[in-house]
Amino acid sequence: MAIIKITSNPPHRGPSDGKVEVSEQEFKKWLKKFDVDGDGRISAEELREAIRAKGGWFSKWKAKRGVKTADKDRNGVIDDDEIGNLVEFAKKHLGLRVISSDR
Template identity: 55%
Template sequence: MAIIRAVPSARGMSVEEFKEWLKQFDVDGDGRISKGELREAIRRRGGWFATLRAGRAVRRADRDNSGYVDDAEIENLVAFAQKDLGMKISSW
């Protein structure tokens, strides 16, 4: 059974903390985030319309059209999370 860490706090988090939080949803351990994995992350955060938002996030962040968000594209996912999910993520 996987240990699920807490939902990001209201104080915000750094990009590194965001990556670490997101890693727990990488169920197949390939180092990339799929739409399904991102949907679960959005659900755990309490977000509504998780399937719709996850699809939109992957389309915006996935620059090589692989269907996954990898480390090279994580900044695009950070921008989406800040703008569309209301997450507070800073580069400190």
């Protein structure tokens, strides 16, 4: 199982590439902080705020792209069944590194 990790403290950096290492469980927990309406799903605006909080550039574009990429049922939000798709997007576009759970 792949995992990723984001904390409110300074992020853990990878050995040489500077990417943040996060577990999937921690990524979900971190994202839930931005679920303003408490519906258990992440909207493009909530994802934008998460990206901005992380210090990311082009947060509006990345948020729209992230939801479009991860939202397989096209309802405009990311739910628990689609979070893995958002993890893949985060690995490619948000500077995260997925680390294996057997470390």
